Amino acid sequence: MDYSIRPIAAFDDNYIWLIDNGEIAAVVDPGDPKVVLDRLEADNLKLVAIINTHHHFDHTGGISELCEKYADCVVYGPESQELSQVACRDGDSVEVLPSLNFNVLEVPGHTLDHIAFHSSDMATPVLFCGDTLFAGGCGRMFEGNPEQMQQSLEKLASLSGQTLVYCAHEYTLGNLNFALAVEPSNSALAERMEEAKALREDQQATVPSLLSLERATNPFLRCRESEVQKSASQRAKNIVSSPAETFAVIRKWKDNF
Numbered sequence: 001m002d003y004s005i006r007p008i009a010a011f012d013d014n015y016i017w018l019i020d021n022g023e024i025a026a027v028v029d030p031g032d033p034k035v036v037l038d039r040l041e042a043d044n045l046k047l048v049a050i051i052n053t054h055h056h057f058d059h060t061g062g063i064s065e066l067c068e069k070y071a072d073c074v075v076y077g078p079e080s081q082e083l084s085q086v087a088c089r090d091g092d093s094v095e096v097l098p099s100l101n102f103n104v105l106e107v108p109g110h111t112l113d114h115i116a117f118h119s120s121d122m123a124t125p126v127l128f129c130g131d132t133l134f135a136g137g138c139g140r141m142f143e144g145n146p147e148q149m150q151q152s153l154e155k156l157a158s159l160s161g162q163t164l165v166y167c168a169h170e171y172t173l174g175n176l177n178f179a180l181a182v183e184p185s186n187s188a189l190a191e192r193m194e195e196a197k198a199l200r201e202d203q204q205a206t207v208p209s210l211l212s213l214e215r216a217t218n219p220f221l222r223c224r225e226s227e228v229q230k231s232a233s234q235r236a237k238n239i240v241s242s243p244a245e246t247f248a249v250i251r252k253w254k255d256n257f
Helices: 033-043 063-069 146-157 172-182 187-201 211-217 226-236 243-255
Strands: 004-010 014-020 024-028 046-051 074-078 086-088 093-097 100-106 115-119 126-130 164-167
Touching (some): 004 033, 033 063, 046 093, 074 115, 164 211, 172 187, 172 243, 226 243
Parallel strands (some): 024 046, 046 074
Antiparallel strands (some): 004 014, 014 024, 093 100, 100 115, 115 126
């Protein structure tokens, strides 16, 4: 069965992802119910599933209203969340839409209960990663610690390089600006920045991105690279060598960039 994935813009910079086949649909992290309801009505779609990655309100705020409107809608989310009708744990496989299965990955760091959903059932593998991995960056650590977050990012980075990364925010230009401060000699990163600028000037989304591109340009996935470790050491004014230590330094640096 053929499904498409399209963004629904919400708030200032959120993306709510719509997965549909022209008749039935699922949405990912619906913080704003109105924009989702407007799109479903405009496209004559029936909402049958909601995917939720974590408990922050800009990712959950529309779930209750959408479930009231669509009584048969099933919510897939972290087992810690009362809104989750199907509690998802690391290693689970869930059929969110007919013939569209997702593998669940626990990725704590941004929040302790954060999960991601990965599927190889579409023409190209897809990853819905919420606020763990961003295009060119990663989420802040509100509940987890650097070691958890760095391990979560490495788990995502181990997926196929052809995976399309559907993150939840349009943060790419700011992320790449920071990435260039960490790796100023990364030519792939400089090229990516120019491409992202052109997209935003044309009011187009910079996401999804390819995971292979993230591995080549996203400093938070490159904490084993010598230039990233060198920049972290200079920032910390101390020798930094382990990936977790490197991540901790550059994440703190990004928090104040």
